[in-house]
Amino acid sequence: MFNIFKNQKKAEEEQSEKQPVRPAKRSGNYSLIKKPLVTEKSGLAARSDKYAFLVETRANKKEIRENAENIYGVRVRKVNIINKPGKEKRAGKMVSRPADLKKAILTLEKGYKIDYLK
Numbered sequence: 001m002f003n004i005f006k007n008q009k010k011a012e013e014e015q016s017e018k019q020p021v022r023p024a025k026r027s028g029n030y031s032l033i034k035k036p037l038v039t040e041k042s043g044l045a046a047r048s049d050k051y052a053f054l055v056e057t058r059a060n061k062k063e064i065r066e067n068a069e070n071i072y073g074v075r076v077r078k079v080n081i082i083n084k085p086g087k088e089k090r091a092g093k094m095v096s097r098p099a100d101l102k103k104a105i106l107t108l109e110k111g112y113k114i115d116y117l118k
Helices: 006-017 040-048 061-072
Strands: 033-036 050-055 076-084 089-091 094-096 101-108
Touching: 033 061, 040 050, 050 061, 061 076, 061 101
Parallel strands: none
Antiparallel strands: 033 050, 050 101, 076 101, 089 094
């Protein structure tokens, strides 16, 4: 009989022996905030101390909060996240997919403001 599972067993053994790869820690000067979202809606929200930003897709709320406090020198009360997956576009046979987006809406403590145009 042929031993067709021989290579599969070796591969499984090798994978179980490997240590899991941990993600690298991000340094303090690395910015997770790409740019502010300057739209009519975000301009109106800024009146109620809410500011919108495009952020890295792998960033979480805690990291975004710390990053914004370090960059802008403000106190963040709340962080809301909006994930927007890139939708598939077709033009004849060509199929493309734009990058995913992640937006963060930061609500600041009273008395703090962010000037986008610095």
